[in-house]
Amino acid sequence: MVGVGGQGIILASDILGEAALEKGLDVKKTDTLGMAQRGGSVTSHLRISQKVWSPLISPAEADILLAFEKLEAARWVNYLKPDGLAIINNLAIPPLSISLGSQKYPGDQEIIDSFKQRTKKVHLVDGSAQVALLGDTRTLNIFMLGFLSVSLPLDIDLDAWKSCLRKQLHPRILDINLRAFQKGREEASSVNLG
Amino acid sequence: MNKSRKLLSGNEAIAIGAYHAGVLVATAYPGTPSTEILENLSKYRDIYAEWSTNEKVAMEVGLGASYAGVRTLVSMKHVGLNVAADPFMAAATTGIHGGLVVISADDPGIHSSQGEQDNRHFAKLARVPMLEPSDSQEAYDLIEIAYDLSEKYDTPVLFRITTRVAHSKSVVELNEKRIRKERTKHFHHDVGKYVMLPTNARNRVPNMHRRIVELTKYAESTPVNQIIDGDSKIGIISSGVSYEYAREVFPQASFLKLGMTYPLPPDLVQKFVGKVKKLFVVEELDPFLEENIKIMGVHVEGKKHLPRFGELNKSAVHHAAVQAGLSDLANPVDEVNLVKNLPGRPPLLCPGCPHSGAFFILSTIGKRAKVLDAEGRSEEETGLIITGDIGCYTLATYPPLRAMDTTACMGASIGQAIGLEKAGVSSKIAAVIGDSTFMHSGITGIVDAVYNDAKITVIILDNGTTAMTGHQDHPGSGISAQGVATEKVDIEKLVLGAGVKDVHAVNAFDVKAVRAAIRSALDNPSLSVVIVRGKCAVINRVRKNPRQIDLAKCNDCGVCVMIGCQAIQKRNDKLYIDATTCMGDECRICEQLCPKQAIAPVSGKSVGG
Known part of the structure; x- marks a missing residue:
């Protein structure tokens, strides 16, 4: 899972980790964030299996890349395995170098083209627009998790997901997040994820 | 489902393991990747946990607690052990009473540090045993072994982890049956063991070597x-x-x-x-x-x-x-050609950061903006040299601010400034240091500046917290690690008490006042201190009336962009302010700096003066 500090990536990967743990699987999870609260890149590696050794994912190894922001997706394409699944939220958060005019934000087609060198399964998802319609853009992380849940080969059923969300989220924000999760699932079901 | 199976980070596992092993006193100074160990330990009401002023003090408090017979944990990042090296070596010499485990969290790859070092050498240097877990389960299990070793062999134990162990989560089976043993809290007077006069130290040193011989035998048979x-x-x-x-x-x-x-x-x-x-x-x-x-x-x-x-x-x-000829090449996967010239995303000061105004002002002094290149380099001296320190504010080194010329280690800004002045550089010199770093090791620097008549300006950025590591309290915040209100150490009084004559405190969000205070301090030919005070934006969290740019008034001069605020962005060559991240009324730095008065609240009305 990749994106920008403040997008709730660590929480989303925590929830996925807990869901896999509940399934009785071995889980290792490692986040690289540096000084991410201050708007830097965030990466969360999750490895789930019967037995996991390394917490870090190597290049060309990830089954799924879940990107919360387009530029960050473009940065991590090499970590996706051949024919892996890329789910990219259609959101641009331009770094300051763009505002300063010293650099240019890449176009959608350029990003898609770089992914096409590795996989056909690349999906640009209007996650940010969808959660804005729900009324709370901060639920993007749970929307993305809902979208991901449909294509995860871990056999975690909807009730298990909901119970995990209940455990991990504050009751005050649970309801809107459950709706965001559902919305993500519906969105995923409406596209062919290959 | 086994209820004791948990997904824990290495740091969480260490904290629980230490609690189960009966730790009664825990001390630390925050530092990535070690911070969460004490944060987690401080939640237990039946132990004493403190944020110490710095790692040296943490080690000394820990050593005292150990002398009283209780199990004690002292944690720090790798460079923290440099600060604590003196009492660490002393602990290795006197030995302990209650088990003493020192955690060194190294940062290979420099995720969030000023340097890289392998603290395993400290074990050999101090002749103390060292344990190293590979994952969270081992972190949990090895901590108890560390305490047993410490007490059996009369030695502190170095417990060395790295970022990837500290911050990775993996599955831990907790042994809920482990019961914290009650320990007698009792200091045995033993001058030969605890008073390191040369005559006594000469008797202790051979013990250090003997215990390594004994520990070597242990290492042969231990299941670890x-x-x-x-x-x-x-x-x-x-x-x-x-x-x-x-x-x-x-x-x-x-x-x-x-x-x-x-x-x-x-x-x-x-x-x-x-x-x-x-x-x-x-x-x-x-x-x-x-x-x-x-x-x-x-x-x-x-x-x-x-x-x-x-x-x-x-x-x-x-x-x-x-x-090495030990493995075959894997089937190569062709590297994807990345999109050309992908922009980087360096971390920046947050929108609403109280440091932004002071750094913007510093960046405009002494022709810095003109003389320095994009990398902050210049053969020619600018009119102002800024020695820096360690914290969020080190990010002011990056463009557009480029308002920091040095950063070495905690507290170094003041000493470096004194050195530059005594060497005779022609520029004015400002040392910039945060409040927590000032408490950690800036105080001795200030005392040196007073004593040796240093003609420098020290700017203390006081945001009331240790922000970089995740907002831990410190002596200036007046709240203890366990959330208890305590005596607040007053920075002004402290600096005045040390003998600084020219001391001014200003509101960080009043740009005119900050500019006037910094200008006046720099004009003072002797030692001056400016305290720039404003709440950390991440703690404040109050967002009211986000600002927007009136493009009819804006002449695209670029001043607001030079603040380095993440909320000020450019879309299709037009400047705009991101309303979801702008702190609005709480900040107003860009509004005060805009020469065309083109920045105002979204509602259309400015608030306050």
């Missing part, structure tokens, strides 16, 4: 060091997270897995050598295991092929294995 039999062609010796990478790269090989990495077990190593044809040591950073094994007369390879700096990963281990 184990041979895992596999294919006899390749034998891998490894420890820590490197072991996890090696297990995946060499799925068939035999392993000597070391949970205790100092002292090493020579007989066990020889036994392993006899089992395998070729030996390969997989370790991060320095060839610590490799050199200590070579001293035993064993021929091993490792750093000939593995990198000596930076963080390891599976690819790096695999690459080295191929080079």
Whole structure:
């Protein structure tokens, strides 16, 4: 899972980790964030299996890349395995170098083209627009998790997901997040994820 | 479902393990990647946990608690142990009473530090045993062993972790049955053990060597060091997270897995050598295991092929294995051509950061903006040299601010400023230091500046917290690690008490006042201190009336962009302010700086003066 500090990536990967743990699987999870609260890149590696050794994912190894922001997706394409699944939220958060005019934000087609060198399964998802319609853009992380849940080969059923969300989220924000999760699932079901 | 199976970070596992092992006193200074150990321990009401002023004090408090007979934990990042090295060596010399475990969290790859160093050398230097977990389960299990070792061998134990162990989550089976043992709190007077006069120290030092001989015997038989039999062609010796990478790269090989990495077990190593044809040591950073094994007369390879700096990963281990002839090349996957010139995303000061205004002002003084290139370099001296320190505010080094010329270690800004002045540079000199860093090790610098009549300006950025590491309290915040209100150390009084005559405190969000205070301090030919005070934006969180740019008034002069605020962005060549991240009324720095008065609240009305 990749994106920008403040997008709730660590929480989303925590929830996925807990869901896999509940399934009785071995889980290792490692986040690289540096000084991410201050708007830097965030990466969360999750490895789930019967037995996991390394917490870090190597290049060309990830089954799924879940990107919360387009530029960050473009940065991590090499970590996706051949024919892996890329789910990219259609959101641009331009770094300051763009505002300063010293650099240019890449176009959608350029990003898609770089992914096409590795996989056909690349999906640009209007996650940010969808959660804005729900009324709370901060639920993007749970929307993305809902979208991901449909294509995860871990056999975690909807009730298990909901119970995990209940455990991990504050009751005050649970309801809107459950709706965001559902919305993500519906969105995923409406596209062919290959 | 086993209810005691939990997904924990290494730091969480250490905290729970230490609690279960009966720790009663825990001390630390915040530092990535170690901070969460004390944060987690401070939640237990039946132990005493403190944020110490710095790591040296943390070690001394820990040593005192150990002398009282209670189990004690002291944690810090790798460079923290440099600060605490003096009392650490003293602890190694006097020995302990209650178990004393010192946690060093190293940061290979420099995720969030000023440098990289391999603190395993400290174990050898101090002649103390060292344990290294590979994952959270081992972190939990080894902590209890560390306390037993400490008490049995009368020694502090160095418990060394790395970022990837501290911050990775993995599954831990907790032993809920472990009961915290009550310990008698009692200080035994023992001058020969605790008073390190040369005559006594001369008697203690041989003990340090004797205990290493005894600990070597322990290392031979402890289950934390184990041979895992596999294919006899390749034998891998490894420890820590490197072991996890090696297990995946060499799925068939035999392993000597070391949970205790100092002292090493020579007989066990020889036994392993006899089992395998070729030996390969997989370790991060320095060839610590490799050199200590070579001293035993064993021929091993490792750093000939593995990198000596930076963080390891599976690819790096695999690459080295191929080079050493121990592994075949994997089927290559063609590298994707990335989008050309992908913009980086360096971390920046937050929108609404109280440091932004002061740094903007500093960036405009002494022709800095004109003289410095994009990398902050120039042969020509600007009119103002800014020595910097460690915290969020070090980010002001990046463009557009470029408002920092040095950063070395905690508290160094003031000493460096004094040195530059005494060397006779022609520019004015400002030292910039945060409040927590000032408490940590800026105070001795200020005293030096007073004593030696340094003609410098010290700017203390007081945001009321240790922000960089996740907002821990400190002596100036008036709240203890366990949330208890306590005496607040007053920075003004402290500085005045040290003898500084020119001291001014200003509101960080009043740009005119900050500019006037900094200008006046720099004009003062003797020592001056400016305290720029404003709440950290992440703690404040109040967002009211986000600002927007009136494009009819804006002439695109670019001043607002030079603040380096993340909320001020450009879309289709037009400047705008991101309403979801702008702090609005709480900040107003851009509004005050805009020469065209083009920045105003979205509602259309400005608030306040």
